Amino acid sequence: MTVLVWIIVSGVLMSCIAFVGALTLLMSQMTLDKILLPLVAFAAGSLIGGAVLHMIPDAVTAMDNDFSLYIWLLAGFMCFFALEQFLNWHHSHSSDPDAAEKQPLTYLILIADALHNFIGGMSVAASFLVSVPLGITAWIAAAAHEVPQELGDFGVLIHGGWGKRQALLFNFLSALTFLLGGLVAYVASASMEVVFLVPFAAGNFIYIAAADLIPEIKKENQVKRNLIHLLAFSLGLGLLLAVRSNMIADFCEPFEYIETADLEPLLERIGDSRVVLVGEASHGTSQFYQMRELITRALIETKNFSFVSIEGDWPDAARIDQYVRHSEFPPSHWNAFARFPTWMWRNREVHDFVDWLRHHNLNRDPEGRVAFYGLDLYSLHRSIGRVLEYLSEVDPDTAKVAALRYSCLTPWQADPATYGQAAITGTYKSCEQEVVKMLLELRSNEPEYTLKDGERFMDAVQNAKLVVDAEKYYRIMYYGSRASWNLRDTHMFSTLNTMLDFHGPNSKAIVWAHNSHLGNASATDMSYRGEINIGQLCRDQFGDQCYSIGMATHTGTVAAAAEWNGPRETMAVMPSLQGSYERLCHDSECPKFLLPLRDCESLDLRDQLSQSRLERAIGVIYKPESERESHYFRARLPDQFDELIWFDETSAVTPIKTSELAGMPDTYPFGI
Numbered sequence: 036m037t038v039l040v041w042i043i044v045s046g047v048l049m050s051c052i053a054f055v056g057a058l059t060l061l062m063s064q065m066t067l068d069k070i071l072l073p074l075v076a077f078a079a080g081s082l083i084g085g086a087v088l089h090m091i092p093d094a095v096t097a098m099d100n101d102f103s104l105y106i107w108l109l110a111g112f113m114c115f116f117a118l119e120q121f122l123n124w125h126h127s128h129s130s131d132p133d134a135a136e137k138q139p140l141t142y143l144i145l146i147a148d149a150l151h152n153f154i155g156g157m158s159v160a161a162s163f164l165v166s167v168p169l170g171i172t173a174w175i176a177a178a179a180h181e182v183p184q185e186l187g188d189f190g191v192l193i194h195g196g197w198g199k200r201q202a203l204l205f206n207f208l209s210a211l212t213f214l215l216g217g218l219v220a221y222v223a224s225a226s227m228e229v230v231f232l233v234p235f236a237a238g239n240f241i242y243i244a245a246a247d248l249i250p251e252i253k254k255e256n257q258v259k260r261n262l263i264h265l266l267a268f269s270l271g272l273g274l275l276l277a278v279r280s281n282m283i284a285d286f287c288e289p290f291e292y293i294e295t296a297d298l299e300p301l302l303e304r305i306g307d308s309r310v311v312l313v314g315e316a317s318h319g320t321s322q323f324y325q326m327r328e329l330i331t332r333a334l335i336e337t338k339n340f341s342f343v344s345i346e347g348d349w350p351d352a353a354r355i356d357q358y359v360r361h362s363e364f365p366p367s368h369w370n371a372f373a374r375f376p377t378w379m380w381r382n383r384e385v386h387d388f389v390d391w392l393r394h395h396n397l398n399r400d401p402e403g404r405v406a407f408y409g410l411d412l413y414s415l416h417r418s419i420g421r422v423l424e425y426l427s428e429v430d431p432d433t434a435k436v437a438a439l440r441y442s443c444l445t446p447w448q449a450d451p452a453t454y455g456q457a458a459i460t461g462t463y464k465s466c467e468q469e470v471v472k473m474l475l476e477l478r479s480n481e482p483e484y485t486l487k488d489g490e491r492f493m494d495a496v497q498n499a500k501l502v503v504d505a506e507k508y509y510r511i512m513y514y515g516s517r518a519s520w521n522l523r524d525t526h527m528f529s530t531l532n533t534m535l536d537f538h539g540p541n542s543k544a545i546v547w548a549h550n551s552h553l554g555n556a557s558a559t560d561m562s563y564r565g566e567i568n569i570g571q572l573c574r575d576q577f578g579d580q581c582y583s584i585g586m587a588t589h590t591g592t593v594a595a596a597a598e599w600n601g602p603r604e605t606m607a608v609m610p611s612l613q614g615s616y617e618r619l620c621h622d623s624e625c626p627k628f629l630l631p632l633r634d635c636e637s638l639d640l641r642d643q644l645s646q647s648r649l650e651r652a653i654g655v656i657y658k659p660e661s662e663r664e665s666h667y668f669r670a671r672l673p674d675q676f677d678e679l680i681w682f683d684e685t686s687a688v689t690p691i692k693t694s695e696l697a698g699m700p701d702t703y704p705f706g707i
Contacts, residue, residue, distance in 0.1 A: 041171075046211075046217045049177065049178060049214070050214055053206040076268040084273075085173055089275065090169070090234065094108075097230045109238060110235055115151070152212040152213040155213055157217065158239060161230060162232075165233055166642050167643070180244075252268075284624060286630070290627050296326070301678065304582070308580050310531070311546070313584050317593050318378075318549060318595070319378060319603075319687055321687060322686065328388040328391075340405065340544065342406035342534060342545070347380050349410070349501055350417045351409055352407055352408050358393060379655060382691060389407075410531060416451070418498035418502050426495070437473050441469070441470070470499075470503050474496070504522060508526075532576075546573075550650075550676075553570045554585055555570045555574050556571040557674070582678070583675075588685040591684045595655060597656065597658070614649055616644070625681070632673045632676055632677055633678070649667045
């Protein structure tokens with residue numbers, strides 16, 4: 036059902052509770068006296084439970100624990116205090132006929148109840164707008180309070196001189212304002228945020244329970260009756276506590292060890308997807324790398340994926356690609372992924388996958404071997420070197436021209452970021468025209484060059500394109516993060532498409548990168564900053580043929596640096612914040628699980644997870660002292676990913692030790 040339907044149905048059902056007052060006509064005074072105060076105690080427990088266990092925690096999440104939340108909480112409390120003080124409102128929880136000595140009071144009761152119901156309807160509707168489970172919880176708490184109220188109000192109206200039908204009709208009309216309030220809140224939500232009504236309603240609930248209901252039951256002085264009231268109050272609390280069960284635990288797919296995790300359901304959900312994005316919440320967590328490797332192996336073995344592409348530099352990944360595909364190539368004077376952050380790809384987890392992939396490709400035809408590519412653009416000068424190396428072999432004259440054009444960037448080889456600063460300030464000319472001309476000339480010679488070696492030509496063109504984008508990247512990075520971020524992710528997406536085209540119409544790709552690159556940017560704070568990413572671009576182009584997987588953790592250790600170009604450290608990961616998706620997963624008490632989001636079996640769970648929450652992202656730099664500001668952003672998880680993989684506690688990746696590389700061939704990409 037849509038949120039509007041939930042609001043309408045809940046409003047109609049709440050209004051119908053007005054008819055329970057007619058039950059007073061079927062009961063003796065003694066029976067009514069026995070049941071009424073236990074119902075009041077039950078209602079008090081339900082209201083306190085709804086406010087404290089559901090509405091306030093969810094408001095903390097929805098409002099990011101902003102101070103205004105507590106102002107609205109107090110406002111809700113004060114609002115009902117004012118109703119009682121200035122409208123002389125009296126909730127009729129007593130069956131004593133003396134409760135209404137004068138008929139005019141009955142009109143005040145109806146007016147006050149109508150206003151109370153209108154506010155309640157707005158508040159419950161706001162809860163539904165936050166999430167359906169919260170709306171249901173708020174409705175249950177409000178309904179528990181309405182039953183004893185309506186029993187008492189009906190008796191007061193009858194005693195005040197109203198006819199039975201007239202009393203029922205006007206009680207029902209007064210209750211209909213609950214539906215009216217819900218519709219008003221829904222319409223208002225189209226033009227304004229109404230989430231403030233959630234803490235406002237919590238304040239209402241606390242006031243009604245503490246100032247109205249509990250004083251009623253405290254008038255009783257019999258021990259036996261008091262014990263019954265205590266039990267009823269506890270049942271009300273218990274009901275709302277039970278409703279708060281973590282639905283993640285009910286619908287996730289837990290596993291004990293990574294090696295024995297059952298991936299068959301995940302593979303079925305992936306189906307015939309052409310692109311599978313496998314993310315990570317940090318660049319230094321062992322369990323993320325291990326699970327990503329396990330999924331990748333399964334995709335290669337069972338679904339014939341063509342290549343793996345990573346958030347790494349093109350020429351560095353090319354070294355690994357040549358190794359795993361058993362290509363003939365000479366030893367290199369440089370090692371793959373030797374620049375900061377070295378631990379991101381030079382670690383035991385990636386080392387094991389590279390060895391596995393080389394073995395997997397061993398007995399395959401060259402055309403059927405799984406490739407390994409880099410998508411990133413930080414290898415400006417290594418890419419220049421690869422272009423010059425290629426041209427010196429296939430076309431020495433053009434190589435001389437290329438060397439001249441690329442010489443514009445030579446002074447900035449050690450620190451290309453300073454080139455960008457010099458170019459935009461006018462102290463050094465832009466090299467844009469030279470590098471673009473070189474790319475165009477290289478492409479113009481495609482018919483001649485591809486006859487000699489089509490794959491090496493593709494590698495040279497990709498390196499030349501990387502130089503063009505990297506030159507622009509370093510120039511625009513000083514204009515702001517949005518422009519440089521978008522250029523980088525657009526480059527990575529373009530490279531992915533180039534590789535898919537190169538491998539043919541039936542090719543399929545696996546992408547390894549950070550969650551921030553692979554989750555749909557339009558479902559996160561990135562969209563407000565005008566940022567896009569690979570995940571959003573893939574979703575737009577491939578639709579359901581793209582399957583995205585995110586990973587997350589609560590605590591543990593991570594490999595990261597305190598600052599850019601700083602040394603690798605093994606840092607403690609702070610426990611996740613309240614109001615975050617990570618804390619929600621932690622509270623499920625399932626230490627490891629897969630959670631389907633696209634094919635979620637529970638619409639209520641999907642609604643709960645669709646509520647905007649905090650989400651953590653740790654890159655190569657980790658600043659635990661400013662974690663909230665540095666590493667959290669807001670997201671809508673089911674719109675961001677198709678699947679979430681959870682590890683409650685994780686550990687840092689294992690760096691490759693020099694001793695482990697002794698005796699490896701000269702062509703080994705992770706050479707000493």
